[in-house]
Amino acid sequence: MYRMRLFAIRHARTFEWIYKCVERGMVAMDPLFAKIGYNRVERPIALVEKGVKTLLFDCKMCGQCVLSSTGMSCPMNCPKQLRNGPCGGVRPGEFCEVKPDMKCVWALAWNGASRMRDGADKIKEVLPPVEHTLKGSSSWLRVSREIAAHERETRDAARLALAEAFPEARENEPSAAPLAAEPLNAINRELKK
Amino acid sequence: MSDTHRNEVEPIGYVPVPQGYVSHSRLEKVLRSGRFAVTAELNPPDSADPEDVFQAAQPLGEVADAINATDASGANCHMSSIGICALLTRAGYSPVYQISCRDRNRIAIQGDVLGAAALGVSNVLCLTGDGVGVGDQPGAKPVFDFDSLTLLRTIRTMRDQGMFLSGRKITRPPQLFLGAAENPCIPPYDWRPDRLAKKVEAGAEYIQTNYIYDIPLFEKFMARVRDAGLDKKVFIIAGVGPIASARAARWMRSNVPGIHIPDQVIERMEKAEKPADEGKKICIELIQQIRDIAGVSGVHVMAYRREHVVSEIILESGALKGRKRARSS
Ligand code: SF4
Numbered sequence: 164m165y166r167m168r169l170f171a172i173r174h175a176r177t178f179e180w181i182y183k184c185v186e187r188g189m190v191a192m193d194p195l196f197a198k199i200g201y202n203r204v205e206r207p208i209a210l211v212e213k214g215v216k217t218l219l220f221d222c223k224m225c226g227q228c229v230l231s232s233t234g235m236s237c238p239m240n241c242p243k244q245l246r247n248g249p250c251g252g253v254r255p256g257e258f259c260e261v262k263p264d265m266k267c268v269w270a271l272a273w274n275g276a277s278r279m280r281d282g283a284d285k286i287k288e289v290l291p292p293v294e295h296t297l298k299g300s301s302s303w304l305r306v307s308r309e310i311a312a313h314e315r316e317t318r319d320a321a322r323l324a325l326a327e328a329f330p331e332a333r334e335n336e337p338s339a340a341p342l343a344a345e346p347l348n349a350i351n352r353e354l355k356k
Numbered sequence: 357m358s359d360t361h362r363n364e365v366e367p368i369g370y371v372p373v374p375q376g377y378v379s380h381s382r383l384e385k386v387l388r389s390g391r392f393a394v395t396a397e398l399n400p401p402d403s404a405d406p407e408d409v410f411q412a413a414q415p416l417g418e419v420a421d422a423i424n425a426t427d428a429s430g431a432n433c434h435m436s437s438i439g440i441c442a443l444l445t446r447a448g449y450s451p452v453y454q455i456s457c458r459d460r461n462r463i464a465i466q467g468d469v470l471g472a473a474a475l476g477v478s479n480v481l482c483l484t485g486d487g488v489g490v491g492d493q494p495g496a497k498p499v500f501d502f503d504s505l506t507l508l509r510t511i512r513t514m515r516d517q518g519m520f521l522s523g524r525k526i527t528r529p530p531q532l533f534l535g536a537a538e539n540p541c542i543p544p545y546d547w548r549p550d551r552l553a554k555k556v557e558a559g560a561e562y563i564q565t566n567y568i569y570d571i572p573l574f575e576k577f578m579a580r581v582r583d584a585g586l587d588k589k590v591f592i593i594a595g596v597g598p599i600a601s602a603r604a605a606r607w608m609r610s611n612v613p614g615i616h617i618p619d620q621v622i623e624r625m626e627k628a629e630k631p632a633d634e635g636k637k638i639c640i641e642l643i644q645q646i647r648d649i650a651g652v653s654g655v656h657v658m659a660y661r662r663e664h665v666v667s668e669i670i671l672e673s674g675a676l677k678g679r680k681r682a683r684s685s
Pocket of ligand 1: 240241242243244245248249250251252253254258259260261262266267268269270
């Protein structure tokens with residue numbers, strides 16, 4: 164809905180915050196998702212994501228959500244689907260070249276970004292072209308899975324470093340500096356604390 | 357300063373580029389040596405006769421360091437830019453190969469970039485492209501697989517990393533001087549300099565702007581560009597063009613995307629006895645004013661279907677005289 168979209172951009176800072184909370188929540192659920200299987204949660208989560216984001220941002224489910232870098236203005240609503248800023252045809256009053264009744268998605272994006280905490284800098288990064296094979300899939304899941312995987316790697320790296328720093332202790336007391344990855348339920352317990 | 361590069365012919369065939377350059381482009385040499393550059397737009401013919409291209413190029417070649425071959429600008433179908441480039445390099449001109457993202461996807465474009473480089477093209481200009489709706493075939497499918505920035509980054513990757521976007525290796529990378537467009541005189545004004553910064557980030561080494569008719573607005577833009585230090589990172593070539601009549605100006609303003617012509621300019625055209633001469637005079641004055649704006653490295657003249665007036669405009673404006681230093685480096 165166009166009106167809702169404008170609302171979301173006006174409140175870009177709030178939505179940025181909400182988005183971060185959703186992201187943290189999804190990352191926390193990584194062990195659960197992993198247990199059920201990411202493939203199996205993909206469909207229901209994509210459905211919810213589609214519902215929410217269509218209502219708020221006129222989301223087109225490109226599968227590579229970049230809203231936090233585009234002032235919460237979905238670039239897939241640009242008739243040219245530009246990912247990096249306005250074209251050279253924006254009309255007076257910041258209306259779209261192709262759809263004159265609509266505000267230019269990218270003029271809105273810069274306005275939205277200027278209200279955001281991190282979004283103001285993020286909009287300056289050059290974004291890659293859309294990967295069309297990912298259309299329809301859940302961005303939320305993709306992002307949270309990636310963050311969770313990264314966090315796991317960092318944790319593992321720290322553990323390995325510790326083990327390597329105390330080789331003798333490891334020889335005598337492996338449990339003091341374990342090398343083997345912890346089973347999922349142990350991490351689960353850790354997260355609940 | 358002598359103008360050594362003016363008639364230098366760029367090589368066709370693979371010759372490594374000299375140190376400190378990215379291409380064999382004459383335009384790149386002129387810009388890097390700090391001289392005021394002149395580029396001009398060639399109007400593509402609706403014909404398959406190479407003579408039409410040569411005839412249009414001839415008056416431009418007299419004054420321009422590079423000739424832009426447009427890629428179906430305004431979404432109107434004409435001879436392709438790569439075809440024109442192939443003809444121009446053969447005739448010893450230095451073309452700017454314009455690539456619009458509207459009509460071709462990433463597979464076609466990356467292939468064409470290699471093809472163009474092999475044909476002796478040294479300059480590319482990466483454009484988003486006007487929407488298909490304004491052109492002569494509004495029912496066409498708009499592609500827009502890339503935007504101008506992803507296109508810039510892709511060609512830079514091909515050139516500097518020697519690989520396609522897929523990671524596949526390119527045995528002989530294309531040696532190209534990378535350009536992009538900017539439109540300083542249309543909204544969102546406040547963000548235009550940021551957008552320019554992003555284009556530089558993506559790989560742009562020179563910028564050709566859309567038509568400038570509003571000097572105060574352009575000066576404001578340039579002030580912000582200088583504040584951000586962007587004029588030290590990219591060569592800015594300002595776009596100008598003679599208006600044929602007040603009616604043409606009004607028509608352009610409402611039918612061609614991204615054209616801003618202030619009312620004063622149109623009024624002046626209306627009052628003129630010989631509108632065509634007045635249009636030329638306005639254009640010459642614009643060039644002279646633009647030359648004095650710090651950070652501007654050249655002008656790009658676009659004269660719709662009137663190539664013959666381009667050399668008059670350039671010579672009368674004095675843009676080539678002494679070629680002032682636009683940038684010290
Ligand atoms: S005017 Fe804005 S929304 Fe319309 S096509 Fe250009 S960039 Fe996209």
